[in-house]
Amino acid sequence: MQKKHVLKLGLPKGSLQNNTFDIFKKAGFTISAEERSYFPYIDDEEIECILIRAQEIARFVEDGTIDVGVTGKDWIMESKAHVAEIAELIYAKKGMRPVKLVLAVPKDSKIKTARDLEGKRIATEFVNITKDYLKKYGVSADVEFSWGATEVKVPKLVDAIIELTETGQSLEANNLKIIDVVMESTPRIIANKQSLSDEWKKQKIDHMVTLLEGALAAEGKVGLKMNVSVEKLKEIVGILPALRKPTVSMLNEKGWVAVEVIVNEVQARKIIPWLKKMGAEGIVEYPLNKVIL
Numbered sequence: 189m190q191k192k193h194v195l196k197l198g199l200p201k202g203s204l205q206n207n208t209f210d211i212f213k214k215a216g217f218t219i220s221a222e223e224r225s226y227f228p229y230i231d232d233e234e235i236e237c238i239l240i241r242a243q244e245i246a247r248f249v250e251d252g253t254i255d256v257g258v259t260g261k262d263w264i265m266e267s268k269a270h271v272a273e274i275a276e277l278i279y280a281k282k283g284m285r286p287v288k289l290v291l292a293v294p295k296d297s298k299i300k301t302a303r304d305l306e307g308k309r310i311a312t313e314f315v316n317i318t319k320d321y322l323k324k325y326g327v328s329a330d331v332e333f334s335w336g337a338t339e340v341k342v343p344k345l346v347d348a349i350i351e352l353t354e355t356g357q358s359l360e361a362n363n364l365k366i367i368d369v370v371m372e373s374t375p376r377i378i379a380n381k382q383s384l385s386d387e388w389k390k391q392k393i394d395h396m397v398t399l400l401e402g403a404l405a406a407e408g409k410v411g412l413k414m415n416v417s418v419e420k421l422k423e424i425v426g427i428l429p430a431l432r433k434p435t436v437s438m439l440n441e442k443g444w445v446a447v448e449v450i451v452n453e454v455q456a457r458k459i460i461p462w463l464k465k466m467g468a469e470g471i472v473e474y475p476l477n478k479v480i481l
Contacts, residue, residue, distance in 0.1 A: 195235050195383075195392045198249065198257030199228065200242035204375065207279050208258055214403035214477050215396070234392060243313075246271055246378060255383035256393050262289055262352065262373035266314050271378040275397045277404055278374050285354070286372040289314060291321075292339075292364040293348045302368055305329045308347035311338050314370075318350045321370050339364060402478035409476050410456050413448045414468040421445060424466055429455050450479065 199208055199219070209219045212230075219237060221228035228237045240248060245259035246269035256274070264271065278286065293299045299308065302325045311334040312318045318331045334341065338349045339362040350370055353359055359366065377397055383389045416424050421436070425447065428434050434449040447468075451459070456473055463471055 198254040201239040215399035312350040405479040406476040
């Protein structure tokens, strides 16, 4: 009996979980998990999923427990795991943007730069990254691991924190100010190096990445279709922002063509009224799941 091919996929449990499931859905993979389950269902019999804290995924990918995983660049660096980075997926809990790992202190603190941390106490989940950051400035400080609620520890328990933020609102709410950005982080697809030497697994990973990148490329974009008279074609095409050049095809009705283009959704709402005013007819806007570049 032929051995069944299976790719073991690690997905981040926690703040990135829902957005990760959404991106996979747009890529064509439906994933669902019971509230307390760590083994989600995926509608691909060649993939087995496991939900793990993002902090741990790189380590399990490195040792081959899982073949491929999704975790942040920050946790890859923090774990110092030797893994292959396959692709960058730019999305976060609150939007399609990187998160920042920042150095923050109370607003009335005398600490103005990283060099002012000499002899100070810093709380963070990212102990290794913080130590490397301080080494870059030749600073010696007490770095302690934070088990959570890091923002509330300053100034009574520590002098500064190094913490992830998307918007900075939580820091602001705790009367903290950012004095430096240690790094920006985005989710990455990482793979076990031995798994990549397996021809079937490498192809499966490559195909999955193509679909995920296509789903992210389609975020915020829509397709527009319209009918345009040949007389007005040049003028109308001139105002269309396109991923490439608009697709123009002949219609059965003489003197008319169909024009199709991909644009940003924000652009669509601005140009559709102008397209109608300029004589375009039968304008249709439609959503996109994937754009394969």
